[in-house]
Amino acid sequence: MSDTAIPGPVLVVLLGAAGSGKSTVAADWPPGSVLELSALRELICDDAVDPGATEEAVYTLGTILEGRLARRLTTVVDADASTDPATRAKFLELAERYEVPAAAFVMTTPLNVCLERNAIRPPQRRVPEDVLREQYAQAIDATPNLRAEGFDHVEALYGGG
Ligand code: ATP
Ligand code: MG
Numbered sequence: 311m312s313d314t315a316i317p318g319p320v321l322v323v324l325l326g327a328a329g330s331g332k333s334t335v336a337a338d339w340p341p342g343s344v345l346e347l348s349a350l351r352e353l354i355c356d357d358a359v360d361p362g363a364t365e366e367a368v369y370t371l372g373t374i375l376e377g378r379l380a381r382r383l384t385t386v387v388d389a390d391a392s393t394d395p396a397t398r399a400k401f402l403e404l405a406e407r408y409e410v411p412a413a414a415f416v417m418t419t420p421l422n423v424c425l426e427r428n429a430i431r432p433p434q435r436r437v438p439e440d441v442l443r444e445q446y447a448q449a450i451d452a453t454p455n456l457r458a459e460g461f462d463h464v465e466a467l468y469g470g471g
Contacts, residue, residue, distance in 0.1 A: 316413055316463065318384035321375075321405040323398065323461070325452065326417025327445035328359075328390050328437040329427035331469020335415060336388040343378075345371050347389035359437045364391050372400055379408040390437070393448035395459075402460045413463035414456045419470040421446045 316322075322339075324332040336344045348358040350367040357363065368391055378385045391397045405412040421443070428442055437445075456464045 316411075319379075319382040319410050320384050320463075321379060321401065321410050321412045322384070322386040323392050323401055323412065323414050324386065324388050324417065325392050325398075325414055325449050325456075326390075326419060326469070327393065327421070327424045327449060328442050329424035329431075330417035330419040330446075330449075331467070332388050332390070332417060334469060335417070335467055336386050339384070339386045343384055344386045344388055345374055345378075347371055347387075347391055358435060361438075361441060367391075368397055368400070372404065375401065376404050376408075379404050379410045382408065382410060390445050393445045393452065395448075395452065398452070398459065406460065411462040412460065413465065414461040415465050415467050416449065416453050416456070417469045418466050419468060423470045 324335060326332050333346065336346070347367050350370050351360055351363040352358040354366050355363040371387065371389065375385055375387065387401055392401065402412055424442060424446060425439065428436055428439070
């Protein structure tokens with residue numbers, strides 16, 4: 311179980327490759343407080359895993375996130391794109407602007423588990439393997455620097471079962 315007991319308001323950024331268990335962790339929070347990037351991709355282009363819709367989905371997510379943080383509402387960002395440093399910086403900048411503390415929850419689920427889960431997903435939920443490997447590598451690279459980036463709280467979560 312993740313630490314939903316962090317006193318709010320807080321921005322929680324889930325960090326992990328596709329299949330690492332982010333949405334499973336996010337389910338610990340009320341659904342209305344979770345912003346899921348793949349759901350926004352699907353709204354934009356009918357394809358939850360289309361990388362071509364990521365930029366627009368991140369933009370949309372950022373707009374909703376800003377509205378929530380301005381109202382000091384605890385928000386969980388469930389986005390595979392959070393492994394991208396520039397995307398993460400955008401989320402952090404919003405938290406800083408509205409003086410909401412930010413927490414990074416890093417999924418430590420092994421790469422082979424993520425790959426196996428991805429491989430057995432229906433095609434419309436499966437990300438290209440090279441994309442998943444890149445997300446995993448980015449999450450590993452990011453982990454030691456998350457405090458320095460500006461996260462007030464960093465927690466590791468194992469989502470491998
Ligand atoms: P995506 O980025 O593609 O949305 P995700 O990081 O949200 O992936 P989930 O959908 O939460 O990953 O999990 C992937 C699969 O792994 C699901 O079938 C889920 O049931 C399973 N799973 C997640 N966490 C655990 C866990 N702690 N133990 C066992 N199975 C898990
Ligand atoms: Mg998910």
